[in-house]
């Protein structure tokens with residue numbers, strides 16, 4: 001909007017009533033304790049409503065508060081400003097991330113929905129493509145807050161000795177090419193998630209369970225699945241997952257989830273959906289990796305340790321057995337003298 005009126009984002013935010021003296025730019029940042037994107041107080045929402053002609057509800061619908069109870073854990077409402085980012089991360093969302101569909105951006109003059117900052121939006125069903133999370137030319141990641149409508153990629157290369165910029169990408173966001181979505185399974189999943197993201201209060205509980213279960217099983221997949229578990233997926237999804245697995249194999253203690261790019265998490269979600277929505281999630285998960293045998297297979301160890309430290313939250317009874325088995329330690333046994341014998345937990 002700021003770009004459309006040729007003013008700065010700060011001026012536009014002021015005109016919309018989002019900023020009040022002495023608010024600074026941190027108020028319109030994608031994250032940070034004072035960011036308005038998390039949700040507005042009632043008085044703020046009314047003020048923005050007056051300035052823009054929108055109802056307080058419509059104003060709040062543009063903030064994360066819209067997804068509380070579905071994609072975002074309900075703790076967000078009570079969380080102190082400093083805690084908000086942690087709640088978002090625990091909900092599997094990094095508000096600084098952004099994915100986008102170039103054709104939508106072109107049609108809507110740069111406007112984009114907040115869903116695009118979540119891993120729950122990975123494809124545009126209208127244009128039949130994956131959302132882009134990085135520039136296809138130079139692989140510079142897309143971040144929330146950039147001007148997609150008029151903007152160009154700011155990726156550049158520097159001379160390795162002189163530090164002088166030798167090349168600038170300059171690719172227009174709206175002209176970027178997004179990979180085609182052929183995969184029926186991911187298209188189906190995106191349709192389901194779209195309807196969950198727009199669910200009304202009555203459907204909240206059900207949707208929250210699906211989000212929590214999918215996030216937990218995607219984590220399971222990132223730790224334990226292999227590219228062959230992506231049978232039928234589009235090549236771009238398989239390739240990014242294979243690359244992630246290769247990198248993970250080099251690190252001690254399992255994959256670095258923080259380094260899983262959006263496309264890798266989409267791969268994880270695809271595998272997760274096959275577990276979560278199967279008739280027997282336990283058996284489907286166990287076919288991917290035996291998480292329930294004791295001693296525990298060594299490749300299951302990093303997940304075991306990760307979930308001991310931070311178990312998945314809000315998962316439904318569908319996954320109860322899986323979560324319990326991954327977290328359980330080796331059963332202890334007593335020797336003839338009644339003392340507990342150490343049993344090997346790992347192979």
Ligand SMILES: [Zn+2]
Pocket residue numbers: 101102103104105124125126127
């Ligand atoms: Zn689109």
Ligand SMILES: [Zn+2]
Pocket residue numbers: 135136137138139140153154155169170171
């Ligand atoms: Zn670029």
